[in-house]
Amino acid sequence: MSRLRLSRRTFVKTLIATGAAATLPSVAKLAETWAAESHSPHARKTQRRWVMVIDLAACDGCKKCTAACQKEHFVPFGQEWIRVFETGNNPYDKQNFPLPCQHCEIAPCVKVCPVAATYHNDEGIVLVDHNKCIGCRFCMAACPYGVRFFNWTEPKHSPQEQFVQYSPEFPVPHRKGTVEKCMLCAHRVKIGRLPACVEACAAAEMWAIWFGDANENLVTNGRDVAKLTDLLAEGRAFRYKEELGTHPRVYYLLPDRRDRRPADSRKPAGKSDDPYRP
Amino acid sequence: MTPTVPDPHPEERPVLRPLQRTGWGFRLLVAALLAVIAAGAYAYVTQLRLGLGVTGLNNRVTWGIYITNFVFFIGVSHAGTLISAILRVTGAEWRRPITRMAEAITVFALMVGAPMVLIDMGRPERILSVFRYGRLQSPILWDVISITTYLTGSLLYLYLPLIPDMALLRDRLTEVPRWKRALYRALAAGWRGTPRQHAALERGISAMAIVIIPVAISVHTVVSWIFGMTLRAGWHSTIFGPYFVIGAIFSGIAAIITAMGAFRWVYGLGGFLTDRHFRNLGYLLLTFNLLYMYFTISEYLTIAYGAEVKDTTLVHALFYGAFSHVFWVMLIIGLVLPAVLTLIPHLAPIDLLRRVPALRPIPLGVGAAILGGVGATLHVRGVAYVNTTLGVHHDVVLVAAGVLGAAAFLALLPVLKQRPVASIVLASLLVNAGMWLKRYIIVVPSMALPITPTEWATYQPTWVEWSITAGAFATFILLYALFAKIFPLISLWEVREAKVPEPAPGARAQEVVA
């Protein structure tokens, strides 16, 4: 009795009929959106494509980039939007490794965001809209570079911060329960200034961070202007975790291509087992 | 008013008794559960007020035991599908008394599991954004869609076979409170048991039984894809979909056995939930246990053999490192012991254990007393004191505790062999605990693993997380207990059908009038 006594023909017929009726309008709507998508704006003539190049040979690990970034964005306590790692097992092997958001072209964080709170702006910068972020932290789980941070509690607000008009390009004041990250100083780039970390690195006379537009093939470190492709070739550039296919827009110049600074000026790093030496 | 005619189904009284009378035990249970839930609610209010900073989560380990609970409960929810739908579709007759309990587990596990994600969110007030701005390429959207579909479907699938029983209660339980009678009358949907009603019911149940199986499989596959779609070591694995589905069915069977054991004991439903049911479900549990072992071995062997740095780092931490205690406890209590316990009637050498003198109660008791004393000293006076004064290293104490535990288990085996039902219920309890630990092992180590040139991250759940977790489990038990007070736990009409040879439509009409 309780075995299947469903009249199969009626069932299938009803299913197909109602199915067709119910899905046709949605298919039509989908076709509409698809048509709209295929007419998406082509690359404009002056399409910007911002890139950053970090010269590991020039970086001495002073962390002034981090400090400048924190000052510029009122970065909440406990976050380092550009973090300088120390790698290597001994003083002779020590290497500084600044790590900002890699602004991936194929960004794992953008892929997984359920509400489009994290997105590429039209200059290729990965931004977070804190008015939309639901705080699920899926992007943090997805990011292979660990450069995303969460406001676990209400961040401390400085008085200056209160006068800032929030925009995803300058995400201040910071909000509890949302995800934060380096936004490549989109607010400064927009008005023709260099990112805070680049300026700070130049001010420290290290000139280790280059910034520019890949479509113009021009980058600057605050002192020199160089051809990006030449810089990358001469510096034997690599991208961090290139094999993941995320296509980062941050390049690193190999540290070992020039004479290293004398080892005696360095502290022992004390890191014993680093599985991911860049 | 009492029925004047003799009761034609006296064997159903144990099923109906809980619906008619409420004892002090039940009230105490509800009070205790409400207290736990209140503590959880207080913890959640604290979290809402101060932010997720009150948890042990940090920028490295961003998901912790909330997500562990989420995966665990979604897994448990697979009980209903497997037991009820698959057994119904394949026409397994012995399923009849247990379908209702299984379907109820599905509904309540989903009701408790799905909100765990909401609790984990930094901005729970923006939950509706998922519908407003939802992006189809986010696995979270897949989850929202499939869990909504699954919850709707399982509610429908729970309700449909309830209809004839609702009519039965409407007509039989005349002395219950007014609201209950109104509820039964409404839910019975005018059921009189006519052939056309039966046909309609069968049609609905059959359609649901078929469609709920792929939906259930999709749900846990999609849950696994939340992890599988990222690039993290230990998560980014192609077997994650089936691995999670098998794990879900495994823990679902364990949950249904636990529930059956509890209700058989509390309500005396032995007439319906016979040893045969426990034995059959025990074999199913064993099957999925072996399948899960197979998946576990193939998962870890593959990544350890390939030996990418990130994979070996993870495997090393699981096998020997910071997570090894959780990992091995999970393997032993979640997979190995349950396998022994479900196989117990077939393990002849177990009787020999009775003859081992060390496993008698007195030597075991003495051993436990000594160990307890040392352990208490360790706890009170500290490790250093025990090392120097007693000359015992605390690792030795831990090993001794393990050996003693194993000995106690071995001593228990001959006893359990005499009680196969008890051993299967014990196995199911162990599987539940083991599978929760397994979910923890899936979620946390992959996040704590260094993905940049740093050390391992640490994660220690706080009282807020534990309170909310306890509250979630209490809510699940409370929902189930309340369900057991309102609805019959056994699908009475289906059990009756199995006893009566299928009558002709005309005969059924007569039966109705009688």
Place this chain on the structure above:
Amino acid sequence: MKAAVVLLVLAGILGMITGRAVAAVSTRLSVTGPSTVGMGEEISVEARLTTADDRPIAGAVLTLFQVGAVGQRAMSTATTDAYGIAWFLHSEFTVAYLSLRVAYAGDAARAPANADLSVEITGIEVAPAVVMPHTPSLPVKTVLFLLLGIVWLTYAFAASSILGIVREGGPRRGGGTARVVR
């Protein structure tokens, strides 16, 4: 007359303050070049440096820059001939829309000058800033929603059987016809 003297004196003071600038002869720089070339083809830029009254300046060193958002990069230099003309040759392989600037730095006698030129290089693709597709394609969506639709329609089908049961049961109010299912 007196006013003229005062003006002259003021002009002299001004001249002393501003120094060379006033004394320097203003110059004019004009460039001509192709507006479109193919990738790797020679871009020949002709620059002519004259004084404001159109007399050619010979022997002046001009520099060709590429101008970008973050600054300008010197690419080559050339010296003007007797007609004030200098030629630059450049081949471009990477930049699709090249902004060029020819600049004359000036010296003690002549003021600096510069002139801009844009060249479109065909055959070089401008890489888009946003490469990631933001939605699944239509066929994927359609298949997904069809599958989902089938599931929900089956639900509707199952739910309709409840309606069948209700219709068959008819209205039942009060306890008049109680105890029909035992």
